[in-house]
Amino acid sequence: MSAKVLKYKCEVCGYEYDENLGDSQSNISEGISFKDLPHGWRCPVCGADKDRFFEVKVPSLYS
Template identity: 40%
Template sequence: MKTTEDAAYCTWMCLICGYVYDEAAGSPEEGIPAGTRWRDIPINWVCPECGARKDEFEMLEI
């Protein structure tokens, strides 16, 4: 049985500007290492492109 940690990485898109956050790649330029899950990003993090909050992002379908 797979655990959540074993699950495939997800990709999240900002609904305001289209910026894409890929869990596998992270966002090193924003201080978020590769492999960081969306749920582990601080709630006060904002989109580096437009400043939108996390709740303005939606998981992309695989």
């Protein structure tokens, strides 16, 4: 089973951006990768910049 990054976690507040879910508070559709988020996107919980997020490896059930 290999790990695929689908989530990014805010190091400030713990919010997780899930690429499969997007961010409805910021009108980000599901399926939008973290690297493709708009330049000014911030954590919807605490307002931290994108550079305050780190990758969360999620096991893939299909690998």
